[in-house]
Amino acid sequence: MAAAPPVTAAAAPRPRSAAPPAAVPLWQRVRDSGWAFLLPFLLVYGAFLLWPLLYGLWLSLTDTSLVGGGGDLVGLANYAEALTDPMVWHTLGNTVYFTLISTVPLVLLALVMALLVHSGLPGQWLWRLSFFAPFLLPVATVALVWQWLFQGDFGFVNQMLAGLGSEGVGWLSDPAVAMWSIAITTVWWTVGFNFLLYLAALQSVPDHLYEAAAIDGAGAWSRLWSITLPQLRGTTGIVVVLQLLASMKVFDQIYIMTNGGPDDATTPVLLHVYDVGFTGYRIGYGAAISFLFLAIVVAVSLAQLWFTARRRAQR
Amino acid sequence: MSTTLEAAVPAGLARRERVRQRREENRKRRALSLGPGPVPRVLGMAALTLMAAVWLLPFAWALVTSFKTEPDAIALPLSWIPAGGFTLEQYASLFATGNIQRWMVNSLVVAVGVTALTVVVSALAAYAFSRTIFRGRRVLFWCTVAAIMVPPQLMIVPLFQQMVGWNLADTYWAVILPQVVAPVMVFILKRFFDRIPRELEEAARMDGAGNWRVLWSVVLPLSRPILAAVAIFVFISAWNNFLWPFIVISDPDLMTLPVGIPNVLSAYGTVYAQNMAASMVAAAPMVLVFMLFQRQIVSSVATTGLGGQ
Numbered sequence: 001m002a003a004a005p006p007v008t009a010a011a012a013p014r015p016r017s018a019a020p021p022a023a024v025p026l027w028q029r030v031r032d033s034g035w036a037f038l039l040p041f042l043l044v045y046g047a048f049l050l051w052p053l054l055y056g057l058w059l060s061l062t063d064t065s066l067v068g069g070g071g072d073l074v075g076l077a078n079y080a081e082a083l084t085d086p087m088v089w090h091t092l093g094n095t096v097y098f099t100l101i102s103t104v105p106l107v108l109l110a111l112v113m114a115l116l117v118h119s120g121l122p123g124q125w126l127w128r129l130s131f132f133a134p135f136l137l138p139v140a141t142v143a144l145v146w147q148w149l150f151q152g153d154f155g156f157v158n159q160m161l162a163g164l165g166s167e168g169v170g171w172l173s174d175p176a177v178a179m180w181s182i183a184i185t186t187v188w189w190t191v192g193f194n195f196l197l198y199l200a201a202l203q204s205v206p207d208h209l210y211e212a213a214a215i216d217g218a219g220a221w222s223r224l225w226s227i228t229l230p231q232l233r234g235t236t237g238i239v240v241v242l243q244l245l246a247s248m249k250v251f252d253q254i255y256i257m258t259n260g261g262p263d264d265a266t267t268p269v270l271l272h273v274y275d276v277g278f279t280g281y282r283i284g285y286g287a288a289i290s291f292l293f294l295a296i297v298v299a300v301s302l303a304q305l306w307f308t309a310r311r312r313a314q315r
Numbered sequence: 316m317s318t319t320l321e322a323a324v325p326a327g328l329a330r331r332e333r334v335r336q337r338r339e340e341n342r343k344r345r346a347l348s349l350g351p352g353p354v355p356r357v358l359g360m361a362a363l364t365l366m367a368a369v370w371l372l373p374f375a376w377a378l379v380t381s382f383k384t385e386p387d388a389i390a391l392p393l394s395w396i397p398a399g400g401f402t403l404e405q406y407a408s409l410f411a412t413g414n415i416q417r418w419m420v421n422s423l424v425v426a427v428g429v430t431a432l433t434v435v436v437s438a439l440a441a442y443a444f445s446r447t448i449f450r451g452r453r454v455l456f457w458c459t460v461a462a463i464m465v466p467p468q469l470m471i472v473p474l475f476q477q478m479v480g481w482n483l484a485d486t487y488w489a490v491i492l493p494q495v496v497a498p499v500m501v502f503i504l505k506r507f508f509d510r511i512p513r514e515l516e517e518a519a520r521m522d523g524a525g526n527w528r529v530l531w532s533v534v535l536p537l538s539r540p541i542l543a544a545v546a547i548f549v550f551i552s553a554w555n556n557f558l559w560p561f562i563v564i565s566d567p568d569l570m571t572l573p574v575g576i577p578n579v580l581s582a583y584g585t586v587y588a589q590n591m592a593a594s595m596v597a598a599a600p601m602v603l604v605f606m607l608f609q610r611q612i613v614s615s616v617a618t619t620g621l622g623g624q
Contacts, residue, residue, distance in 0.1 A: 032525040034447030038455065041440035041501065048474065048493040049462055056473035066476075116363050120344030121356065123363070128613065129605075130367040134374070136601040136612075138555045138573035141594040145377040148587055154389040156376050163392075188373065193616060200617030210347040220350035228348075249466050252557040256577050270468050277472045278562070290469045301464035 060287035067281050078288035088289055090264065091272040094179065098268060099247040102183040106243050107236070109187065110194030115228070117195075118202040128199075132192030139189075143256035146185040147172065172258055175265035182254055182266055189253070190246070194239050201235035202228070234311040241304035248297060269293050381405055381591035388588040405592035415596055417568060418575040421487075422554055422600075425571055428491045429553035434546050437497055438538075441504035442530050446516075456505075462498040471562055478563055489563045490571070494553055500545050503618070507541040508534055544615035547608065554601065572597050 030036060060078055064071045082088050117127045134142065149156045150171035158168035171181040205228065213223050251270045254260065260267030260275075267275075269289065277286030349355040379395055380388050384404065387397035409415055443449075444456050474493055475484070483489040516524075516533045524532070535542070554572075561574045570578065576597045605612060 028525075032527065034443040034449035034452060034526075037439045037443035037447065037526065037530075040436045041443075041459075042455075044436060044492065044495045045459070045462070045498075049465065049470070049496045049498075052470040052473040052477055053465065055477060056470060059473055059476070112362075113366065115348075116359055116366075118344065119348040119359055120341035121349075121359050121363060122341070124341070125609075127363055127367055129609070130370045132613065132616075133602065133605060134370065136551060136555075136605050137598050138576075138601065139557045140573045140576040141598040144577070144590050144594045145373050148377065148380065148591060149373055151587070154391065154393070154587070156393065159391070159393045188370065196613055196616045200614075207343075207347065214347065220348060220355060223348070245466075249468050251468060273472070283472045283476065286472050290472065294465070294469055297466055297469075298464055 056287045057291065059284050060291050062284045063282075064284040065281045066277065066283050074284070078285045079292065081285065082289050082292055087264075087272060088269070088292075091267045091269040092293075094264075094266060095248055095250065095268040095270075098179055098183060098250055098266075099244060101180065102186050102247045102250075103240065103243045105183075105187050106191055106194055106247070107240055110191050110198050110239070111232070111236070113191070113195045114198035114202055115224070118199060131195050134189050135192035137189065139252040140256065142185060142189045143253050146181070146188070147257055150181055173262055175262050178258055178262060178266045182250075182257060185253055185257065186247075186250070194243060197239055197242075198232065198235060201232055205231045234307075237307040237311065238304070241300065241307055244300050245297065245304070248300065377591045377594055380588055381595050383588045385586055385588050388591075405588050406596070409589065409592050409596060414567060414570075414575060415572075415593070418570050418572045419600065421569060421575075422572040424487060425490050425560070426550050426554040428487065429494045430546050430550045432491065432495045433497050433500060433549045434542060436495055437500040437545065438504055438535070438542065439530075440501045441508055442526070442534060444501070444505045445508035446529070446534070447526060459498045459501055462496075463502065467493070468558060471558065474559075475562055484563055485566045485569060487569070490560045490569075493559060494556065497549065500549065503545065504538070504541060507538055511537050540614075541618065543611060544618045547612055547615040551601070551612075572600075 061073055061075060062071055063074050063078075113127075113131050117124060117131075150158075152158060152168060152170060152173060155171070157171065161168060169177055172178050209227050209231070210223055213227055218226065249270065250268050251274070254266050254268055254271060255274075258266045260271050270293070273286045273290045273293070276289065277283045280286075345356065349359060382401040382403070382405070383397040384399050384402055387399050390398060440459070444452065444459075470493075478484045478489045483492075511534055515537070516529045519529050519533050556571075557573045560571045564570050564574060567575065567578070576593050
């Protein structure tokens with residue numbers, strides 16, 4: 001990005017070819033230009049990203065219905081309705097709630113796991129396998145396994161609680177608890193990803209920093225606080241923002257495990273968009289809600305860019 | 316360094332050598348991170364064991380349940396060893412319907428298709444951004460980077476309408492094509508291509524090589540690790556993708572595994588052992604892939620996850 005490449009083939013002289021550059025046929029110049037390489041990407045980008053985005057923007061200004069009909073321009077009426085729709089605010093609140101209660105353990109636990117595994121204790125292969133393997137599971141498996149574990153009467157978790165003399169919890173049926181159960185499931189499923197990001201970052205901390213500190217007589221604990229954690233600050237910034245973005249987009253596991261229930265206690269905003277569009281057939285209105293949501297996502301993404309830029313500047 | 320070593324000595328010896336080196340490294344790490352005393356080591360091992368047990372337990376319980384009969388699955392008190400003995404009947408009845416095999420093939424077609432197309436399309440675009448000059452290059456690159464922000468979930472409604480309009484709904488293409496747009500991967504590959512020294516391609520240029528030759532015989536051979544990382548990452552996401560295939564496919568014959576499994580289960584009602592057998596079948600291919608490519612998968616997540624930093 002910084003410096004323009006000095007040589008391009010289209011402009012470069014070709015010493016061994018008989019013809020001078022000017023005589024290269026147009027077709028060959030086109031075939032060898034950057035546009036030719038970019039063309040396939042531009043096609044899919046235009047057709048499956050830009051076009052749906054613009055189309056969605058247009059839909060959000062209409063009263064289009066999924067079953068045909070409607071399609072008249074209604075201006076900003078959909079946006080006005082969304083901003084006063086209590087369900088939109090409720091589901092946005094659910095999304096934010098989930099994002100908060102999932103991001104904190106997903107970052108902290110990942111850090112603890114990575115620190116422990118990186119400390120060189122035996123069994124590395126087993127630890128990495130246990131913590132990371134769930135990330136590779138399809139959401140259907142994750143959701144069904146945890147539904148079974150959280151099952152009220154015969155579920156493993158409640159039976160363990162009963163064994164300890166405690167009363168069972170309505171993990172997926174109690175509105176006050178259900179979102180926490182979804183968060184637990186999500187932490188189990190995806191913490192391995194952040195764990196690996198931290199592990200990679202730890203491996204790039206140079207050993208000589210620790211060796212110097214050891215010579216200075218710093219103990220293990222103070223080495224952790226004065227070397228390891230400061231060295232991981234940039235990674236933590238990125239992991240936090242990536243996790244915020246991922247958590248905000250929560251949909252799949254909730255759709256399968258609770259479908260937003262009980263009493264919409266776990267409906268995230270994307271599930272509401274889905275319900276409005278595909279169950280309620282109001283795709284114009286659904287598109288308007290999703291663009292309001294995009295504004296929030298872009299704000300968080302810009303925070304990520306800012307983090308990355310600041311981190312580069314620090315180097 | 317390690318390649319010459321492998322060539323010189325039999326494979327078994329080389330492996331033993333690698334294991335020895337890793338042990339040595341771990342010993343050094345332990346001394347640096349935990350200090351000399353036994354207490355931190357014991358505590359560390361205890362914490363790791365506890366966490367690993369908690370992480371493996373759900374999977375173990377699901378696996379055991381899948382080998383029980385339905386009455387045994389809900390027999391109280393819960394037991395790891397069912398009273399009626401272990402059985403394969405859940406798996407047998409699952410495969411007897413025939414859908415699972417079909418969905419596995421669909422998942423494979425979709426994941427391989429997405430991976431192949433994404434790697435080719437993204438590598439070509441990355442080469443254009445990294446090695447060629449043309450009008451609009453900067454603007455297009457920034458458009459690509461900006462697209463990283465757009466969550467794909469946002470476009471499900473318009474994209475679905477579009478697929479219906481183009482008569483593509485309920486086809487493999489409808490599942491595959493939208494997933495091929497991977498601006499992050501273009502960005503990661505471009506960053507890698509930027510670091511390949513120009514001197515290497517200049518020799519080829521002297522011989523009259525054009526951009527295609529340079530890409531094919533200079534840039535790509537040097538980019539194998541990053542290409543593998545991108546391919547693995549794309550494959551995993553495509554295999555596990557749920558929302559988009561779920562929305563665009565309604566024909567049970569075209570469903571992918573993650574979409575089909577919850578679908579068949581809602582048809583059965585609540586049958587826990589059967590559910591767990593289906594979950595294990597859905598998980599098996601990825602667990603197998605992980606066992607085979609653990610090292611590559613771990614490094615691909617580390618490189619692509621951080622945007623190739």
